[in-house]
Amino acid sequence: MNKTLKKNIGLLHLWLGLASGLIVFIVALSGSLLVFEEELDEFFNPEFYKVTEVKNEKLSVDLIVSKIQKEYHITKIERIHTFHDRERTLIITGTDSNKKDLIFAVNPYTGKVQTSIAEKSRFFSVVLDLHRHLILGEFGKAVTGISCLIFVFMLLSGLILWWPKKLKNLKQRLTVKWSASFKRINWDFHSTFGFYTFLVLLIISLTGLTWSYKWFESGIYLLADGTTKKPSAKVENPTKTDAKINDTFFYQKIFSKTDSIYKFKGDTQIRIPSDTINSLMVIKLNTEKSIPNISSMAYFDKYTGKIIKTKPYESFSNGDKIRRLIYPIHTGSIYGYPTKILAFLVCLFAVTLPITGLLIWTGRKKKKHKQA
Structure with missing residues (x-):
């Protein structure tokens, strides 16, 4: 040179x-x-991750959500996260009347909130x-x-x-x-x-x-799919209303329906949109795969709970598949x-x-x- x-x-x-x-x-x-x-987070905050005793039956997710909404004045539920590991807590994210985003770690067998923390106050946040x-x-x-x-x-x-x-x-x-x-x-x-x-x-x-x-x-996306346009992860909700949900097992049925669609073992997360336009999105992570972040998706009407669309991982574009691998590659969790x-x-x-x-x-x- x-x-x-x-x-x-x-x-x-x-x-x-x-x-x-x-x-x-x-x-x-x-x-x-x-x-x-x-x-590290599990080591220092075990109550956020694990329950002390595993029982035969879990409570209805809707019952736990309703209890948290009343006790903590939660005006909006944003995410509900369940895990295949029976020792894991149920994680619920919501916004209270002061517009503070809170994360709750709940014992799914008793409904007891083991710990709660403001999302922005978490050490790793x-x-x-x-x-x-x-x-x-x-x-x-x-x-x-x-x-x-x-x-x-x-x-x-x-x-x-x-x-x-x-x-x-x-x-x-x-x-x-x-x-x-x-x-x-x-x-x-x-x-x-x-x-x-x-x-x-x-x-x-x-x-x-x-x-x-x-x-x-x-x-x-351009290299993988030939286009710079990223496929949208959102699906419009067919029911145009802001009516309250009357079904006392609304979320529980969605979890059950998702498990019937995707039969692999995995952790499932419901994401509830803040607007009235988009539908409710469910992401199920396939824990049977050796590589992380392999997830399939399903969309439900946020008012009626009816299935709108399924999007298995196999149907993802090459760009989406690569994009989902970016995080585990970046953090070193890929293998x-x-x-x-x-x-x-x-x-x-x-x-x-x-x-x-x-x-x-x-x-x-x-x-x-x-x-x-």
């Missing part, structure tokens, strides 16, 4: 790294926590907001998006800078000389482990762009604990990159100052 070009790439790598270092540190650190979100938006809303989203793009360039430019001029120097670039000075160890650690983690970090960074930029998501541990370790290494990079820069500044 041209020496001048490589020097310019090195300068860009340096200054862009200094400009985005703090954001990369925050995003990588929060991302490493999110890899084991479910495990805050961590996720920090990871995606720096807790700064749309401005933070723009900053993390730009920083993610910069990080992709940093990875590619870092590989170019790491690449040895001669093959005989390759062994030196693949090892850390632990017996050398701190300055040399720091440089080796930054560049050598940067090479080893390059591919995983690149995949995590590129998949992360999906949440930052619509054009990136549209690009996925369970082996890929989770890999993603966790790689994210922790990414946390060190701005620090070791800064030390390399300050070391060079001191060297130039002494020479002067």
Whole structure:
């Protein structure tokens, strides 16, 4: 490679790294926590996930919903989440009279609310907001998006800078000389482990762009389906009324109907639209599959409970199937604990990159100052 070009790439790598270092540190650190979100949250908040005693029969979902609405002044139920695991709690999300979104973990056998928390106050809700938006809303989203793009360039430019001029120097670039000075160890650690983690970090960074930029998501659909138009997940409700539901087993029948349509073992979630236009959507996650996020959908009339449409996973477009894999790939959950541990370790290494990079820069500044 041209020496001048490589020097310019090195300068860009340096200054862009200094400009985005703090954001990369925050995003990588929060991302490493999110890899084991479910495990950590269950460890510290077991009452949110598990019941102490499993009984023969569960109460009607509608009975539990009605009880929560009365006791906690819930004006709108948004989601109801049941699980195939009989030890799991029933999770209900709703909005109270103060317009606060609350999450309830309920014992499905007794109807007792084991714990409740404001959705935005959950520790991992805050961590996720920090990871995606720096807790700064749309401005933070723009900053993390730009920083993610910069990080992709940093990875590619870092590989170019790491690449040895001669093959005989390759062994030196693949090892850390632990017996050398701190300055040399720091440089080796930054560049050598940067090479080893390059591919995983690149995949995590590129998949992360999906949440930052619509054009990136549209690009996925264009490559997979030949169109940038994303298939709508919503189906219009045929009954045009805002009449109250009189059926005392309304939600329970929907869960039962969904299980009769999709007979695989899985966790089922009812999503109730806030408007009067769209129908009620049910998502059933197939827990029999080795790869996560394989779900099928069904749509019901939000007033009568009649089935409107089924959408099994097999009918999804290629773009939708790829899009559903983005999250498990990004978080490392795609193949369970082996890929989770890999993603966790790689994210922790990414946390060190701005620090070791800064030390390399300050070391060079001191060297130039002494020479002067």
